[in-house]
Amino acid sequence: MAQAKRSKAEETARRTEVLRRLSATYPNAHCALEHKNPFELLVATVLSAQCTDARVNIVTRELFKEAPTAAALNALPEDRVRTLIRSINFFNNKTKSLKGLARILMERWGGEVPKDMDALLALPGVARKTANVVLGNAFNIASGIVVDTHVGRLSRRLGFTKSEDPAKVEADLVAWVPKDRWVSLSHELIDHGRAVCSALRPKCAECTFADICPGAAAASAPLKKTGKSPSKSRSGLGKKR
Numbered sequence: 001m002a003q004a005k006r007s008k009a010e011e012t013a014r015r016t017e018v019l020r021r022l023s024a025t026y027p028n029a030h031c032a033l034e035h036k037n038p039f040e041l042l043v044a045t046v047l048s049a050q051c052t053d054a055r056v057n058i059v060t061r062e063l064f065k066e067a068p069t070a071a072a073l074n075a076l077p078e079d080r081v082r083t084l085i086r087s088i089n090f091f092n093n094k095t096k097s098l099k100g101l102a103r104i105l106m107e108r109w110g111g112e113v114p115k116d117m118d119a120l121l122a123l124p125g126v127a128r129k130t131a132n133v134v135l136g137n138a139f140n141i142a143s144g145i146v147v148d149t150h151v152g153r154l155s156r157r158l159g160f161t162k163s164e165d166p167a168k169v170e171a172d173l174v175a176w177v178p179k180d181r182w183v184s185l186s187h188e189l190i191d192h193g194r195a196v197c198s199a200l201r202p203k204c205a206e207c208t209f210a211d212i213c214p215g216a217a218a219a220s221a222p223l224k225k226t227g228k229s230p231s232k233s234r235s236g237l238g239k240k241r
């Protein structure tokens with residue numbers, strides 16, 4: 001799309017159209033982390049930092065057989081937890097996080113996952129992104145917009161932000177995205193990032209947003225011309241897939 005200056009009304013219409021096409025293209029977008037309840041989603045999301053969802057799903061299938069609840073995880077020896085999750089990166093730190101959060105859930109919350117941002121942020125291994133995932137997907141509470149590497153990259157290419165900082169990207173998104181779209185938007189952008197708008201080889205020619213995407217030309221330009229690796233657009237915060 002040409003980089004002509006758009007009026008505020010034109011930009012609002014463009015963004016609204018992006019949202020409309022996203023929901024139309026990915027009507028079944030959902031959290032890729034397998035879970036049956038808020039506890040399982042919390043554990044899976046803590047494990048997913050800097051790890052693929054596919055790897056996390058393989059690990060949690062076994063982990064949840066032995067630790068399906070906070071009580072069971074709290075009772076499971078730390079060495080056993082470490083063994084069960086050792087194929088995940090940072091498994092030592094994540095073992096300590098899981099044991100710590102299980103203990104706090106038992107001591108303060110009766111073994112349940114709290115539906116509260118501050119309470120979630122008090123758990124080890126839980127940052128704002130993890131809390132947003134849990135609140136949005138386990139409790140349908142729109143507390144913010146999850147910004148992983150795909151959401152950050154696509155938000156920049158689609159002209160919603162210029163920032164590489166996930167917190168700033170989230171702030172730029174929540175400033176205009178309707179609240180009832182906060183949870184679904186992340187999943188739709190992630191699906192589009194996986195299917196079409198990859199970091200290294202975006203398929204702009206076949207993309208449904210090509211006519212309204214400010215980043216189409218830059219994203220498709222040969223690397224030697226831009227002198228800039230598309231991988232630099234990674235937020236570094238989210239899940240690699």
Ligand code: SF4
Nearest residue numbers: 197202204207213219
């Ligand atoms: S594939 Fe190209 S046109 Fe589509 S969203 Fe990504 S950069 Fe924009």
